[in-house]
Amino acid sequence: MNKEVVFVLEPDFGRVTVEISQSTTNAVDDLANDFGRRVNVNCAKPAENKRHLPVLQPRYAPREQSGFDKFSIWLYRLYHNSVVDRPGRRSVVQVSGCSIRCEHCIVPPTHRKENGKLVSISSIVDEIVAHRDEHDGVTILGGEPFGQPESVAELVSRLKNHGFNVTVYSGYTIVQLIHLRLAAIDYILTQIDLLIDGPFISEMRDGAGEYRGSRNQQLIGR
Known part of the structure; x- marks a missing residue:
């Protein structure tokens, strides 16, 4: 290796x-x-808990709270200061839930949606905006972001309204995503700055290049 x-x-x-x-x-x-x-800085799978920065688990806003946000997303964790999830220093939204479940995935706890927490999208955006001077953009990964396309589309919309550069990782190929013919997926693909697509294939991990887990994955930018 x-x-x-x-x-x-x-x-x-x-x-x-x-x-x-x-x-x-x-x-x-x-x-x-x-x-x-x-x-020490964060990455998708820190070597040890003590070797990465604390992560945020935003709380879901109660319905009686003023300014209730009806949009929510299943979140595994939100962390900052990543340098391996796209060029520059990133804030990373890691969603929970994945039906692809690549063999030898480095973050299998994200496969089950229930291992995360249902949180308001506004709480995520507020946290990212509060740290905007500390990063160059936002990366959304999982889990599988396209497993909850409406929520991710809403998140992408709000992030782009704030002027953030947005990257999304997916275990689906771009051809598969296009063939799903879902409005939310089409919106995401046309709004984000970079898609890194395709499943992780452990036999193809050597020589994968920057920001990819295996050689089959593509960097697709606008």
């Missing part, structure tokens, strides 16, 4: 982010000692 080291330079902030795949904790610690002070 290939081992890759990716350096992300942020001269405006005086930061260097190092992404290491298939490496031991000791190797990561040795590299951190060479570079100096370390701040």
Whole structure:
């Protein structure tokens, strides 16, 4: 299996982010000692709970609350400061529920919708807006985002209204999504900035390239 080291330079902030795949904790610690002070950042599957930033689980707004948001989404977690889920530093909305269930998926707890929480879309958007100076855009992944297309379409609409760059990961191919002929899916595909499509295939993971889990996956931008 290939081992890759990716350096992300942020001269405006005086930061260097190092992404290491298939490496031991000791190797990561040795590299951190060479570079100096370390701040761990998030990715879709942190190595250990103590090695990533806290995540948010927004609460679903009660109906009696003023300004009730009727739009909700099944959310596994929301986290910030990811550098592996699209170029730049991202806030990431990770939804729960997936019918594709790729073999050797790195986040199987997201397969069951009930492992997440039904939350208001407004609470997610408010959290992302509050951190807008700390990221370059938003990535939506899962689970399977297109498993709840109406909710994701509403989320995408609100994020784009705030001017955010939006990327969506899907286990479906773009051809499969188009053939579903659903208005919500068509809206998502025409509004987002990047789709990373296709199931994860473990036999094709070597040499997949940046932001992809396996070589079959495509980066499709507008």
